[in-house]
Amino acid sequence: MLIMYSPRRSSGFMISGVSYKNQDYPKIKYNAKKLLLARGNMKAAEYLDKIPFRICDALSNGFDVELYVLSADVPLELYEELRINADKTEFERIAEVISEIGLYISYIGVELELSSPDYDSRDNGLRERHISKLVYGYIGVSGGYLGDFSYRTHHQFYLDLDLDINPNNLPGTTRERFMQILRTSPPGVQAEILKGVLDRYPVGSSDIRTQEKFNEIIGWVNELLSKGAVSLPTLQISSVIVSTALADASELISSRGAVSGVDRMHTALHGYLRAVCLQAGIEVNRDASVTELFKVVREHHPALQDLGARSEDIIKVLRALSTVIDALNPIRNRASVAHPNEELLDEPEAVLVINAIRTLLQYVDSKINNER
Numbered sequence: 001m002l003i004m005y006s007p008r009r010s011s012g013f014m015i016s017g018v019s020y021k022n023q024d025y026p027k028i029k030y031n032a033k034k035l036l037l038a039r040g041n042m043k044a045a046e047y048l049d050k051i052p053f054r055i056c057d058a059l060s061n062g063f064d065v066e067l068y069v070l071s072a073d074v075p076l077e078l079y080e081e082l083r084i085n086a087d088k089t090e091f092e093r094i095a096e097v098i099s100e101i102g103l104y105i106s107y108i109g110v111e112l113e114l115s116s117p118d119y120d121s122r123d124n125g126l127r128e129r130h131i132s133k134l135v136y137g138y139i140g141v142s143g144g145y146l147g148d149f150s151y152r153t154h155h156q157f158y159l160d161l162d163l164d165i166n167p168n169n170l171p172g173t174t175r176e177r178f179m180q181i182l183r184t185s186p187p188g189v190q191a192e193i194l195k196g197v198l199d200r201y202p203v204g205s206s207d208i209r210t211q212e213k214f215n216e217i218i219g220w221v222n223e224l225l226s227k228g229a230v231s232l233p234t235l236q237i238s239s240v241i242v243s244t245a246l247a248d249a250s251e252l253i254s255s256r257g258a259v260s261g262v263d264r265m266h267t268a269l270h271g272y273l274r275a276v277c278l279q280a281g282i283e284v285n286r287d288a289s290v291t292e293l294f295k296v297v298r299e300h301h302p303a304l305q306d307l308g309a310r311s312e313d314i315i316k317v318l319r320a321l322s323t324v325i326d327a328l329n330p331i332r333n334r335a336s337v338a339h340p341n342e343e344l345l346d347e348p349e350a351v352l353v354i355n356a357i358r359t360l361l362q363y364v365d366s367k368i369n370n371e372r
Helices: 022-036 042-050 076-085 088-101 118-120 128-139 151-160 174-184 187-200 211-226 240-256 256-279 290-300 311-336 347-372
Strands: 002-005 013-019 056-060 066-074 105-114
Touching: 002 022, 002 076, 002 088, 022 042, 022 056, 022 088, 042 088, 066 076, 066 088, 076 105, 076 128, 088 105, 128 187, 128 211, 128 347, 151 174, 151 187, 174 187, 187 211, 240 256, 256 290, 256 311, 256 347, 311 347
Parallel strands: 066 105
Antiparallel strands: 002 105, 013 056, 056 066
16 A cells, blocks of 8 residues: 555554445545635645545554544556655645544555456557546546446446446446446447547536647547448348348447457358359359359459459459458458357457458449449
8 A cells, every 4th residue: 555644653554444434425525625625725635536535444553543544546547646746745634634524534545456467458449547547637536436427327428329338237436337348348439438528528627628638538539440440331232141240240349349250250251242143143152162252253243344444453452352351261260259269369450350351341342332
């Protein structure tokens, strides 16, 4: 624990693990903050407001007397900010005003909020430092609660964004639930949540919500969207298999990430090329692979015979795409969740594969649609 305030000649303490009537803490905090502001202790009031303190019973290591401790679990960025820059006299003032109200605070400390290893190792989405900056530096936290969110409005926030997320299924305060949802969401969902935050909390709606921070978050949104898969147009030619596979892939990509959608996207492409051949009356072997089907469509479908300007170069591109399609089979069989493979694609490579398939679907379908 990082000790921010302790009495002189203290012999230390141990938190008993029992929280002191924390249902009363919002009232204690509200009045303590008013006192601090009235006395010109602006920084102390700011710390009291943004650090999610709780009041705990404690036992002294030196004397068998009852003590109360103000403690909080904070993310890495805030922990380091307090360790390096905080003036501990501000926390002494916090202890004094709360004690003046009637509850004697003997110690104030913060502990590092531990996260699972995969939170900081993700290369495809927000890192822990981004989430902390958003929560503490832009939205704002008061007593563990996020901005002006209640449990009800926090749930409604995701409904308004058309996201199938129910924070009430998670434990903790609105802050804890919000951070957990951001950590575990794929990049596209993270981007939508960030845009929702900026709509709900525009620049100037609080002193901490500056244009500079707003612009930084917009940068995160753009980066997240650049890592997502390209949008898929409505296909003119389809089948039950294609429609089902695309719906499954969309759901899996949104909820679990791109690697979970690779198998279903491969199935969608295979089924789509077979449907194209059937619609055009092109005979193909019943067991034709996706590579064979693409070759047949490229060489025999009427819509792909006129490739417009620079047709020779476009033919080279299509031949290169044939090589890409040929590589999809071993990827699907040996590095996706189609089979119990021990090694799976990393998220950026899975996004690459999905984007390649979607680009092929979009190109062939648009050529056929334009030819009609």
